[in-house]
Amino acid sequence: GAGVSQSPRYKVAKRGQDVALRCDPISGHVSLFWYQQALGQGPEFLTYFQNEAQLDKSGLPSDRFFAERPEGSVSTLKIQRTQQEDSAVYLCASSLGTFQETQYFGPGTRLLVL
Amino acid sequence: AQTVTQSQPEMSVQEAETVTLSCTYDTSENNYYLFWYKQPPSRQMILVIRQEAYKQQNATENRFSVNFQKAAKSFSLKISDSQLGDTAMYFCAQTSGSRLTFGEGTQLTVNP
Numbered sequence: 001g002a003g004v005s006q007s008p009r010y011k012v013a014k015r016g017q018d019v020a021l022r023c024d025p026i027s028g029h030v031s032l033f034w035y036q037q038a039l040g041q042g043p044e045f046l047t048y049f050q051n052e053a054q055l056d057k058s059g060l061p062s063d064r065f066f067a068e069r070p071e072g073s074v075s076t077l078k079i080q081r082t083q084q085e086d087s088a089v090y091l092c093a094s095s096l097g098t099f100q101e102t103q104y105f106g107p108g109t110r111l112l113v114l
Numbered sequence: 115a116q117t118v119t120q121s122q123p124e125m126s127v128q129e130a131e132t133v134t135l136s137c138t139y140d141t142s143e144n145n146y147y148l149f150w151y152k153q154p155p156s157r158q159m160i161l162v163i164r165q166e167a168y169k170q171q172n173a174t175e176n177r178f179s180v181n182f183q184k185a186a187k188s189f190s191l192k193i194s195d196s197q198l199g200d201t202a203m204y205f206c207a208q209t210s211g212s213r214l215t216f217g218e219g220t221q222l223t224v225n226p
């Protein structure tokens with residue numbers, strides 16, 4: 001079946017603009033994760049959903065970052081008033097179950113803030 | 115907090131040879147999982163292999179195998195018969211509750 005998809009693949013924003021990044025998880029996957037990957041580094045956890053419930057948002061770097069998954073499938077990561085340090089690749093992953101299951105990743109959205 | 119350390123930023127290997135990538139981790143949990151993911155230049159993170167901490171037997175997937183030393187908190191990846199398509203960044207990761215904690219990665223280059 002189809003894997004995790006993300007859109008857009010690339011996004012250029014001017015500093016101060018708001019952006020919205022979309023993730024379509026694998027159909028039927030309960031858990032959804034967002035990670036931020038800076039250039040040359042490993043991904044870092046941002047937030048976690050179990051169905052529509054956001055169970056962990058401890059990795060969100062500031063209150064400018066907001067994520068939602070209103071119907072328990074598609075998720076959107078929104079960044080308000082973007083800053084240059086927000087430039088990174090944003091990875092979405094999903095897993096079938098709810099605890100320590102294998103996560104399957106999307107291709108990522110590369111965000112460049114000028 | 116859990117940490118994952120990959121001490122080899124870059125490695126290279128000749129095609130058809132064997133290479134081992136190192137990973138150590140630190141956790142106070144008893145039940146956890148360890149993973150190796152591969153990230154080619156296309157940036158899609160692909161699962162290579164998974165190990166359950168409660169299993170003593172080392173996981174194997176075709177040319178990929180791990181050496182899991184629980185007491186030493188070591189989890190190395192061995193790639194046999196290296197192929198050009200194995201060229202990628204390799205990340206070691208550990209479950210921390212539901213989230214994954216990643217190492218900084220090892221860039222592997224397979225030379226023809």
